[in-house]
Amino acid sequence: MLSTRVCERSLTRVVGKTLSDAAFLLLALVAPLGAQTVPPVSIGGGVQTSFVHNDPDGGDATDAFLLNSVRLYVSGSATEHIKIMFNTEYDGAKNTVNVLDAAAQFGFSDKVNIWLGRFLPPSDRANLYGPYYAHHWSVYTDGVQDGYPFIFQGRANGALYWGQFGKVKLSGGAFDGASLDGDTTVVGAGRVQIDFWDPEAGYYLNGTYYGDKNLLALGVAGQMQGSDRSAYNVDFLMERKVPMGGAVSVEAEWAKYDRLGGYNPSYGVDDGGYVLGSYLFPALVGPGRFEILGKFAKARFRDGITPVDLNYNQNTNEVNLNYVIRQFNARVMLFFKDTRFDAVRTDFRQVGVGVQLQM
Numbered sequence: 498m499l500s501t502r503v504c505e506r507s508l509t510r511v512v513g514k515t516l517s518d519a520a521f522l523l524l525a526l527v528a529p530l531g532a533q534t535v536p537p538v539s540i541g542g543g544v545q546t547s548f549v550h551n552d553p554d555g556g557d558a559t560d561a562f563l564l565n566s567v568r569l570y571v572s573g574s575a576t577e578h579i580k581i582m583f584n585t586e587y588d589g590a591k592n593t594v595n596v597l598d599a600a601a602q603f604g605f606s607d608k609v610n611i612w613l614g615r616f617l618p619p620s621d622r623a624n625l626y627g628p629y630y631a632h633h634w635s636v637y638t639d640g641v642q643d644g645y646p647f648i649f650q651g652r653a654n655g656a657l658y659w660g661q662f663g664k665v666k667l668s669g670g671a672f673d674g675a676s677l678d679g680d681t682t683v684v685g686a687g688r689v690q691i692d693f694w695d696p697e698a699g700y701y702l703n704g705t706y707y708g709d710k711n712l713l714a715l716g717v718a719g720q721m722q723g724s725d726r727s728a729y730n731v732d733f734l735m736e737r738k739v740p741m742g743g744a745v746s747v748e749a750e751w752a753k754y755d756r757l758g759g760y761n762p763s764y765g766v767d768d769g770g771y772v773l774g775s776y777l778f779p780a781l782v783g784p785g786r787f788e789i790l791g792k793f794a795k796a797r798f799r800d801g802i803t804p805v806d807l808n809y810n811q812n813t814n815e816v817n818l819n820y821v822i823r824q825f826n827a828r829v830m831l832f833f834k835d836t837r838f839d840a841v842r843t844d845f846r847q848v849g850v851g852v853q854l855q856m
Contacts, residue, residue: 536576537574538573539570540570540571542855543566543570543629543854543855544852545851545853546564546851547565547852549849550848550849554844564589565628566586569584569585579601579602579603580604581602582598582600582602583599583600586649597650598616607661607662608660608661608662610700611657611658612659612670618670618684619659619668619669619687619720620643620645620651620688621643621645621718621730622702623637623732624643625701627651632746632773632775632790633704633773633790633832635834635847639771639792639811640767640798641751642750642752644728644752644759644767645728645758646720653672653676653684654672655671656670656671663696664693666688666692666700667688668687668688669685669687669688671683678722680722682722684722687718688717689717689718690716691716692713694711695710695712697712704734708744708777710736711738713734714735718732722757728753729752730751731750732748732750735748739777744775744777746776747772749772749773752768752770754767763802764798764799764801764802765799766797767796767799769796771792771813775790775791776789776790784823785821788817788818790816790819792816793813794813796813797810806841811838812836813834813836815832815835816833817830817833825855826854826856829850829851829853831849832847832848832850832851
């Protein structure tokens with residue numbers, strides 16, 4: 498009996514070792530193939546947080562610590578020419594997580610790119626760089642920047658073509674109207690940009706390159722819904738390198754939102770413009786460089802829906818003192834903003850400090 502058990506155990510060990518060796522050999526053969534064919538996945542994240550002192554005319558001043566935004570970025574490749582983009586954002590004001598981008602991207606060459614899903618449609622430079630790649634802190638508060646209709650954070654559901662032809666970038670697409678403004682009519686969108694100096698690669702843009710490029714870019718964009726609703730703009734960015742790592746920059750935009758988008762739904766027409774200038778000092782102070790920035794914007798609100806919706810103007814002045822550690826990945830921004838209205842709304846001032854980190 499003992500002899501039989503010993504033989505069984507020996508046979509089990511032999512068979513087990515043989516199967517183990519075979520499995521190891523199979524994994525050794527398959528693993529390199531898998532390593533070569535599994536598409537790479539890129540994961541990143543970003544956070545913006547701030548302290549803001551708000552002082553309205555005729556009201557009590559308030560202080561607040563804000564978690565402005567938290568983002569998760571995920572991208573990967575299905576094949577050499579097919580990629581997936583999926584980004585989310587935490588909205589600190591509403592304490593919710595929302596889909597930012599979710600797109601299938603077909604990139605056959607610099608000149609032929611097709612995107613399907615949710616993403617930034619052709620629009621002004623300010624929309625195409627977003628808050629994390631903007632030059633100043635208080636973006637999208639001036640009545641001018643990024644007034645195009647959107648589902649969330651400037652995004653829309655639709656289909657897009659874009660192509661890079663040397664220093665000319667073209668884009669055009671069709672987007673779902675019902676999810677943008679409740680009108681089922683499709684929104685058509687297009688943009689043309691010319692880079693007279695260094696070219697800007699890719700579809701999304703920056704508000705500054707912190708001295709990495711000599712840039713002179715002119716863009717024209719527009720959107721239409723039906724025959725009587727439109728929005729369009731002209732935007733400009735000039736940036737020159739300064740010896741030893743600094744930069745001087747000028748950004749400007751004029752926009753009109755005619756019954757499509759705009760900052761105040763009680764008004765049919767919202768138009769205006771802004772100019773922004775900055776100087777990034779070349780000298781390193783610790784791990785970063787200081788930058789001073791100023792912006793002036795003026796917006797007009799016309800064609801109120803009811804008689805009590807009086808026409809009014811908005812003037813916005815902003816000054817930033819920024820400490821740029823690693824461009825958009827690490828920066829601290831001290832800001833002051835003065836917003837004034839000639840009717841309807843109450844003037845207010847804000848001062849605070851914002852911190853942005855990305856990985």
